[in-house]
Amino acid sequence: MSFASNDSATKQSAGIAITAEEIAEQGITASEDVARYALYLGDDALMLGQRLSHWISRAPELEEDIALGNIALDLVGHARFFLTYAGTAWGKTEDDLAYFRDEEEFRSCRLVEQENGDFGQTIARQLIFSYYQHELYSKLVESQDETLAAIAAKALKEVQYHQDHAAQWLLRLGIGTEESHRRIQEGLYYMWPYIDDLFHDDDVTAALPGIAVQPSSLRENFDRRIAEIISEATLELPQVDQAWGGDRSGEFSEARGHILAEMQVLARQFPGATW
Amino acid sequence: MNAPQADHLKAVSDAALGEDEQAAQNYFDQLISEDSRVEPRDWMPEGYRKTLTRQVSQHAHSEIIGMQPEANWITRAPSLKRKAILMAKVQDEAGHGLYLYSAAETLGTPRDVLNQQLLDGKAKYSSIFNYPARTWADIGAIGWLVDGAAICNQVPLCRASYGPYGRAMVRICKEESFHQRQGWEILYELSHGTPEQKQMAQDAVNRFYGPALQMFGPPDEDSPNSKQSMAWNIKRFSNDELRQRFVDMMVPQAEALGLTLPDPDLKWNEERGHYDYGKLDWNEFKSVISGHGPCNVQRMQRRRAAHSEGAWVREAAAEYARKMEAHNAELIGA
Ligand SMILES: [Fe+2]
Ligand SMILES: [Fe+2]
Numbered sequence A: 001m002s003f004a005s006n007d008s009a010t011k012q013s014a015g016i017a018i019t020a021e022e023i024a025e026q027g028i029t030a031s032e033d034v035a036r037y038a039l040y041l042g043d044d045a046l047m048l049g050q051r052l053s054h055w056i057s058r059a060p061e062l063e064e065d066i067a068l069g070n071i072a073l074d075l076v077g078h079a080r081f082f083l084t085y086a087g088t089a090w091g092k093t094e095d096d097l098a099y100f101r102d103e104e105e106f107r108s109c110r111l112v113e114q115e116n117g118d119f120g121q122t123i124a125r126q127l128i129f130s131y132y133q134h135e136l137y138s139k140l141v142e143s144q145d146e147t148l149a150a151i152a153a154k155a156l157k158e159v160q161y162h163q164d165h166a167a168q169w170l171l172r173l174g175i176g177t178e179e180s181h182r183r184i185q186e187g188l189y190y191m192w193p194y195i196d197d198l199f200h201d202d203d204v205t206a207a208l209p210g211i212a213v214q215p216s217s218l219r220e221n222f223d224r225r226i227a228e229i230i231s232e233a234t235l236e237l238p239q240v241d242q243a244w245g246g247d248r249s250g251e252f253s254e255a256r257g258h259i260l261a262e263m264q265v266l267a268r269q270f271p272g273a274t275w
Numbered sequence B: 001m002n003a004p005q006a007d008h009l010k011a012v013s014d015a016a017l018g019e020d021e022q023a024a025q026n027y028f029d030q031l032i033s034e035d036s037r038v039e040p041r042d043w044m045p046e047g048y049r050k051t052l053t054r055q056v057s058q059h060a061h062s063e064i065i066g067m068q069p070e071a072n073w074i075t076r077a078p079s080l081k082r083k084a085i086l087m088a089k090v091q092d093e094a095g096h097g098l099y100l101y102s103a104a105e106t107l108g109t110p111r112d113v114l115n116q117q118l119l120d121g122k123a124k125y126s127s128i129f130n131y132p133a134r135t136w137a138d139i140g141a142i143g144w145l146v147d148g149a150a151i152c153n154q155v156p157l158c159r160a161s162y163g164p165y166g167r168a169m170v171r172i173c174k175e176e177s178f179h180q181r182q183g184w185e186i187l188y189e190l191s192h193g194t195p196e197q198k199q200m201a202q203d204a205v206n207r208f209y210g211p212a213l214q215m216f217g218p219p220d221e222d223s224p225n226s227k228q229s230m231a232w233n234i235k236r237f238s239n240d241e242l243r244q245r246f247v248d249m250m251v252p253q254a255e256a257l258g259l260t261l262p263d264p265d266l267k268w269n270e271e272r273g274h275y276d277y278g279k280l281d282w283n284e285f286k287s288v289i290s291g292h293g294p295c296n297v298q299r300m301q302r303r304r305a306a307h308s309e310g311a312w313v314r315e316a317a318a319e320y321a322r323k324m325e326a327h328n329a330e331l332i333g334a
Helices: A020-025 A032-051 A062-087 A094-099 A117-141 A146-176 A178-194 A217-231 A254-271 B005-034 B046-065 B067-071 B078-107 B112-120 B136-157 B163-191 B193-217 B228-233 B237-259 B281-291 B296-309 B310-333
Strands: B267-269 B274-276
Touching: A020 A062, A032 A062, A032 A094, A032 A117, A032 A146, A032 B078, A062 A094, A062 A117, A062 A146, A062 B078, A062 B163, A094 A254, A094 B078, A117 A146, A117 A178, A117 A217, A117 B193, A146 A178, A146 A217, A178 B281, A178 B310, B046 B067, B046 B078, B046 B112, B046 B163, B046 B228, B046 B296, B067 B136, B067 B296, B078 B112, B078 B163, B112 B267, B112 B296, B136 B163, B136 B193, B136 B237, B163 B237, B163 B274, B193 B237, B193 B281, B237 B274, B281 B296
Parallel strands: none
Antiparallel strands: B267 B274
């Protein structure tokens, strides 16, 4: 008997019933191109889920241990779907891809690899990423690839909650006290230089018209919506140049190696073992 | 009003109050003797209120501190499925803490006061969480043994005389049995894996078994408060009865896992119909519960750090709520 992650009574996000195991058992094989694209989506979710999970037992209040844990759990769930699907192209499992790829083989963006920092920095990252992901999955549900569309449909409901969570905290921190205003503003400045990474079209997305969402197509809505919530929170929209590099196929942050060293350590001590 | 008259009135009101109190006590005694539930609005003896507040808040603190050893493995869980299950579990524990703080609050002590008692080191929590979770197998052992012991302890508490506590326990017990099952699965996979994995599982069970037995509290002869708790229908079975039940339950489960329990004196006693088990090290227990376990300092430090580093966030949320309320009041006024 297996325990799906939604057995948790504290889990709040509702979703369509779909599991990584079901994707694996469907017998659908992703094309090489689709698999490369699925890695983009899966690796982003995995890295951010890994980062956020560190908050569990360290959050400012118990309700946030639960809320951040929920979001982390959703993201790891999304990663499992995408990596399982990607793996069908190469005869690999989600765990082969998560635990036995090296740094340079991951395809996550730099934003999700950034340090948690204080709660303000984490919320700044959550805001940017959940707003981006919301635009992304809202379009991916129309993908001609049925598996990608089904994963997006499930994930979208959850990401709506992530987005609300980030927006609510942005308002509380922006409007709350002088200190919270300063900290969340600093957090936004810290994360802002990595936004462009999210919206680059490249050969992977270009090879999949009608299947992949072209990241550049999400930019306009994202810019408008994020500017609205930042202004509502009485914060300023950071005016900073974007950081160089950040191509998903090569450049990545210094943090990635540390994240993977921690995440992969046990699995790599026992290659081939089952858990 | 002259003095004698005032005295007279006071005497009358004292008598009335005394009568009311006697009636309330009688009603309370009746609820207990009928094995009915006491609810927050009911009168209850001070001792009952105090005992429950202590027990329920200690239980809440245990859920919260108990998140730490398991959170220690979330980022290193060896498969994504195990990672997701473990995250959900630790989240459940936070939820248990919340239900229990709510139940404790109905007895009249606010959550922030209870939390402060924990941070000040004035409140206890289950000593088992002061042991380190060093290996992945420890996550299995904690689920199987610690959640297992929690279930043995808590199933009878579902019938505790205090309504909010009993009802919180019903919710919690459902989830604890998932947790125990998950711990069992982890150990099962390990004990059926490579020899190194099996050794990891055995080592974890060796370390957690004794402390898990101590979760039921001191032997009956050293547990003076148990009698009163049983008379109040808070506790239904003595510490030693529960411990025996747990041992009887775990022996066949350990056999099914292919692991041994670290007790040379463990053997079936035909006459008693129970397993006999060896003496536990109660000096160790006393030492750990009073602050000298391997991880007491770290557990408290983590909780205090989370609390103090989160202070600005909680203040911001409170201030934001105040501002919004003022803003809404203005809108309604306008
Ligand atoms: Fe629990
Ligand atoms: Fe539990």
